[in-house]
Amino acid sequence: MxxxxxxxxxxxxxxxxxxxxxxxxxxxxxxxYDIARELYAAINPxxxxxxxxxxxxxxEIKQSHAGSSKQARAIMQGLKAxxxxxxxxxxxxxxADKGGFVSKTWQQDLPxxxxxxxxxxxxxxxxxxxxxxxxxxxxxxxDVKLVFPNPKTSGNARYxxxxxxxxxLENNGGDDAKAREFVGKLLSxxxxxxxxxxxxxxxxxxxxxxxxxxxxxxEVENIRTQYGTDKYERVVPQTSLLAEFPxxxxxxxxxxxxxxxxxxxxxxxxxxxxxxxIIASFNNRVHNxxxxxxxxxxxxxxxxxxxxxxxxxWEKANKTHFAEGGVLDQVFTAx
Amino acid sequence: MTVSTSRxxxxxxxxxxxxxxxxxxxxxxxxxxxxxxxxxxxxxxxAIFTRAFAEGLAIYWSNIIMPETLHAIWLTVLTALIVLxxxxxxxxxxxxxxxxxxxxxxxxxxxxIELPFSISPxxxxxxxxxxxxxxxxxxxxxxxxxxxxxxxxxxxxxxxxFVTCPFVARELIPLMEIAGQxxxxxxxxLGATGWQTFLHVTLPKIKWALLYGAILANARVxxxxxxxxxxxxxxxxxxxxxxxxxxxxxDDYNATGAFAAATVLTVIAVITLVLRSAIEARHPHGH
Numbered sequence: 001m002x003x004x005x006x007x008x009x010x011x012x013x014x015x016x017x018x019x020x021x022x023x024x025x026x027x028x029x030x031x032x033y034d035i036a037r038e039l040y041a042a043i044n045p046x047x048x049x050x051x052x053x054x055x056x057x058x059x060e061i062k063q064s065h066a067g068s069s070k071q072a073r074a075i076m077q078g079l080k081a082x083x084x085x086x087x088x089x090x091x092x093x094x095x096a097d098k099g100g101f102v103s104k105t106w107q108q109d110l111p112x113x114x115x116x117x118x119x120x121x122x123x124x125x126x127x128x129x130x131x132x133x134x135x136x137x138x139x140x141x142x143d144v145k146l147v148f149p150n151p152k153t154s155g156n157a158r159y160x161x162x163x164x165x166x167x168x169l170e171n172n173g174g175d176d177a178k179a180r181e182f183v184g185k186l187l188s189x190x191x192x193x194x195x196x197x198x199x200x201x202x203x204x205x206x207x208x209x210x211x212x213x214x215x216x217x218x219e220v221e222n223i224r225t226q227y228g229t230d231k232y233e234r235v236v237p238q239t240s241l242l243a244e245f246p247x248x249x250x251x252x253x254x255x256x257x258x259x260x261x262x263x264x265x266x267x268x269x270x271x272x273x274x275x276x277x278i279i280a281s282f283n284n285r286v287h288n289x290x291x292x293x294x295x296x297x298x299x300x301x302x303x304x305x306x307x308x309x310x311x312x313x314w315e316k317a318n319k320t321h322f323a324e325g326g327v328l329d330q331v332f333t334a335x
Numbered sequence: 336m337t338v339s340t341s342r343x344x345x346x347x348x349x350x351x352x353x354x355x356x357x358x359x360x361x362x363x364x365x366x367x368x369x370x371x372x373x374x375x376x377x378x379x380x381x382a383i384f385t386r387a388f389a390e391g392l393a394i395y396w397s398n399i400i401m402p403e404t405l406h407a408i409w410l411t412v413l414t415a416l417i418v419l420x421x422x423x424x425x426x427x428x429x430x431x432x433x434x435x436x437x438x439x440x441x442x443x444x445x446x447x448i449e450l451p452f453s454i455s456p457x458x459x460x461x462x463x464x465x466x467x468x469x470x471x472x473x474x475x476x477x478x479x480x481x482x483x484x485x486x487x488x489x490x491x492x493x494x495x496x497f498v499t500c501p502f503v504a505r506e507l508i509p510l511m512e513i514a515g516q517x518x519x520x521x522x523x524x525l526g527a528t529g530w531q532t533f534l535h536v537t538l539p540k541i542k543w544a545l546l547y548g549a550i551l552a553n554a555r556v557x558x559x560x561x562x563x564x565x566x567x568x569x570x571x572x573x574x575x576x577x578x579x580x581x582x583x584x585x586d587d588y589n590a591t592g593a594f595a596a597a598t599v600l601t602v603i604a605v606i607t608l609v610l611r612s613a614i615e616a617r618h619p620h621g622h
Binding site: 029034035037038062063064065066071074076077078079080099198222223226 | 464468469470471474478483484485486568569570571572573574583585586587588
């Protein structure tokens with residue numbers, strides 16, 4: 001038992017305490033980002049049935065959800081994750097770079113850069129789209145007020161920022177100064193900077209601040225379902241940024257716990273038609289052709305730009321734009 | 336303030352005017368206090384219950400008996416059950432030592448006990464992670480023995496101990512300072528053992544303060560969010576305490592579930608409040 005004296009007392013009472021790592025693991029832990037709880041709660045029972053049929057074993061899948069950077073740090077500090085399912089490539093990469101929690105080749109280990117599904121920053125506008133928002137250039141108009149979280153603290157908002165930046169670069173022949181001006185204007189149009197996605201939703205929906213909420217397309221749809229599809233509309237811009245949801249085996253933990261087989265099977269399963277269907281029903285875009293065709297009506301055409309193609313890599317983008325004194329700080333203080 | 340009727344009636348207009356002025360002042364102050372209490376305290380509590388029951392009793396109940404919420408309730412109670420006895424024992428020992436003994440580091444101990452009041456719980460949680468996490472000073476050493484302190488019940492208990500550490504000692508120290516140790520000394524000279532002295536002499540003197548401290552500490556353990564959120568690991572159905580569960584449900588757009596869980600927290604808080612008032616009524620003490 002990986003428990004201390006203190007916890008031993010509690011563990012005796014707490015009958016659900018994790019079993020020790022013997023031959024066949026009874027449970028695995030999926031450490032994930034904060035808004036994926038319902039999605040994985042829907043996938044897990046299906047996988048359990050699939051795994052039971054395949055291996056004859058019962059498996060329980062525990063879920064942990066929080067901001068994915070916080071989760072990555074927790075894993076490095078000892079949170080025993082068998083697999084990670086994040087919404088930030090860098091948060092998986094850090095697990096590969098520091099301490100070898102994840103294989104160096106994790107992005108090649110699974111299809112599509114180890115990202116079973118993807119999304120993009122899209123717009124949520126009020127019913128009837130009163131400000132006529134169609135694309136990124138509408139967001140820098142003087143009469144438009146925006147809501148999205150602070151890019152300093154929110155991964156979600158970093159996508160928005162980089163998408164706008166990439167859009168501006170494309171439309172100004174790669175002129176960096178013009179792109180900075182564009183995102184500067186965009187930031188100055190933000191009515192309120194919340195620290196995270198959920199706070200931004202509250203500002204937009206419950207406090208009725210702003211004309212456009214920018215967040216992942218899947219989240220845009222979740223908000224509409226939650227607060228009324230007749231009260232809000234989704235606007236997908238012509239171009240946006242590809243937001244990957246990378247997954248990986250935490251080999252360091254899984255090998256120790258003997259859960260490599262079932263954990264790998266779980267990750268593979270996320271690419272199966274059955275799982276892809278569930279994922280698509282949660283408004284995430286998937287690669288499986290059959291599922292894609294089935295949900296085609298839900299996902300308008302959009303041209304997606306890769307962070308790697310415009311900014312070199314996530315690491316470079318982070319360093320140039322979001323580090324202390326980076327471009328984000330510069331355009332902010334210039335205002 | 337009531338004027339006794341047996342006295343002759345006051346007819347002096349100046350005095351009457353003064354009375355009226357006082358009455359007005361009184362009414363104004365009472366109105367301000369009540370309005371403030373209503374807006375700041377009562378309304379939010381009413382809102383919790385209104386929202387929780389907005390979709391009917393059946394839905395409220397189904398949200399309460401969700402396995403994850405039940406587990407969160409259990410984990411919260413369990414944490415309190417572990418933390419409180421440790422806290423009581425430590426609180427008594429520390430107060431006794433501080434009040435009755437003179438030793439190097441006594442003042443430092445007194446300050447350290449109060450530290451959790453001035454440190455933000457989130458910072459406390461991060462400090463624990465830095466030291467007891469598997470990359471931390473102590474944690475990395477323990478990791479060699481496959482002992483994990485963070486991201487499980489132990490972690491939650493440890494940070495809860497930290498944030499509640501001052502409550503019992505704070506209640507006891509002033510009391511013990513006033514009471515002195517004459518009675519204990521008398522008991523000891525008359526041949527009582529240390530344990531007997533504690534049980535029959537010390538404990539009766541401090542029991543109300545002890546209980547009072549325990550209740551405050553209990554309220555704090557149950558409601559603690561920041562520190563626990565850092566070290567819990569957020570594993571649903573395993574390391575989610577009630578306050579974490581409330582936030583999780585809210586983030587999932589399950590407002591009813593979140594508020595239903597919040598009602599449980601509120602009920603515990605109200606029970607605590609009632610107990611506290613009852614104790615204060617029976618045993619009013621200095622502050």
